[in-house]
Amino acid sequence: MEIKIDFHWQLTQHGKPHHIDDILFQMLEAIQQEGSLKQATDKLGVSYRFAWGLLNKWEALLGQPLVILERGRGARLAVVGEKLMHANRHLSASFSPELDNFSTELKREFEAILDHSPRDTFKIFTSHGLAVGALKELIDQQSDFLLDLHFHGSQESLKALKAGDCHIAGFHLPIGELRRHLMTDYLKLLDEKQHQLIYVVRRNQGLMVPKDNPKQISDLSSLTEEGVTFINRQMGSATRTLFDQLIAAHNISSDDIKGYSHEEFTHMAVAAMVASGAADIGFGIAPIADKFNLEFIPLVWEHYCLAVPQLLVDDPRVQAIISLLKSNAFYRKVKDYKGYDTARSGQLVSFDEIFA
Template identity: 40%
Template sequence: MAKKKIVIEPSWSFKDETGQRVDPRLFQLLKAIDNHKKLTEAAKYIGLSYRHAWNLIRRWSDFFGVDLVKLEKGRGAHLTPLGEKLVWAEQRVMARFQPQMTNLASELNKEIQHSLASIEPLLTLQASHGYAVELLPALSQSINIQLDLHYSSPTEALIALNKGRCDIAGFHKPVDIDVPAQLAKYQPYLKPRSHKLIRFITRQQGLMVKPDNPFAIHAITDLQREDIRFINREDNSGTRALFDQLLQNAGIAPQDIQGYDNHEYTHSAIAAYIAAGMADVGFGVEQAAVQFGLDFIPICREEYLLVCHQQKLKSAVVQAFIEGLKSDVFKAQVSQLAGYSATDSGTITDLIDI
């Protein structure tokens, strides 16, 4: 029997007072127009005829009462300000809610697998959302194990490991920057006698800014300027803890940063927020900046680490997972992510090595 996999993707749903709903293909078409700059190529890309695509645009421009696309002879097709806002709105909702949707899909997939006659070895992993972590479901399929992946904060992941709710937990810490408050939260759940570290990846953290850096932002200290709007991560995330430590090291009070109390839940959501023009700068990984066409100012590197009980480390499913992390295929995939490296991926070390 073929394996069944459920994927849940959030999306916007617009309707008017009569209950008329916007065709979801409109968002696909608008994104394709933004990428290809020609209606003919955009229509072909999403599998529509030119006439059908044009009717779709005209119909939903009438729905909103404003043009969504502007066609100019010799210049192709371009999104209007509302068209751009709709594209960014969809990208923001995808970026913000992807971790929650992945958690729900993981639970559904586990139930589906349990109902089938042949169940693959199950590995439960709890970790914070990240671009390299997103590669793990495909890796698990390639090595014939079932991955039950749940996104959570690093502290929640470590608590789950200690309560037996997961086999592997993920957390991250910066390289060459001490974060005592962050490590103090982790310490009660890290047990050197019974836990082992599995090296995962390193990634570059820094400031994401608008293309060409119009506000000339070059350092954390620039965030104090009154003309700069910042977007932060939620207060229980590892990235937020790192950012707060950087502020403390620089002698900057949070209240001196406009937007410090505004937050999003993923690196990609931060980047989407800036790309939509709702903020000028945010803190996160380089890949998020690249994904949304932003400039990036590197600040520090960070290790993403996995923790496992020594006894579980000997199991066939964990050993298969570790071999997958060591594989050239996985390392090559990670190398395609801007600012990421998997040089030591799959290496086992003691907790005292962090």
């Protein structure tokens, strides 16, 4: 059984509801990326006639053009089309992780009710990341247990592990001097004698800026320039703590950063805000910047690891996770993620290797 909880758009006019199919948002995304209606239809595998009819339908209902077609110059999104696309991106980026959590929980509960012999479940709390998402896909495809995956901040995940609320916790930690603040917090929740660390990926965090970098942002000092707006991660997240450590190391006051108090809860939500023009700079991971067609300015590498109780290391489910992290299938899923290094994926690593 698979359960997918999603949101949808509905436009109501004169008391009549009109459901906006996801294909419209896919079409707007493709037109923005390809700059051509014909290339957009080829990318989506739909006919030109279908696309033309789809756009005409919604332009008539909204009373505004969604796309501007110019002879010899291709296609580009009109103001309303661009607003729709960015709004959908932001909603998806903001709510998808939480909806995925609900989907996983409901799936577990329904299987327990409907199946007399439900699949064994294994609960992971972890910071949201593309690599662990790829791991879940492989487990769902190749393993006989259900991975009950919940996305939370690194520290919240480690607290859940210590409290016995999950089997494994995922966390990320910067490499170098910047690790010290987070390391202190993490080591209050981990014990080298009781926990084993499993390496997932090494990844890069940095600044995400609009394509072509119109405000010529070069490094952290650009955050305080006039006319530059930042979008932050939420207080308590490891990414927020890392960012705060970075600006402190560069003697930058948060009071001098316009938008510092404006927060989002995921890398994708931050990227969506930058892509929409609501902010000029965000802080996050490279592949998310790439996904939203943003430029990325790398600043710091970090470890992304799983912590598991020593007593569970030989558990077949943990061994399956380790094997999948080492597999060619996992490598193929993440090899194109910019700023990701899988050289140590699946290795059992010591506390000294990560925290010392």
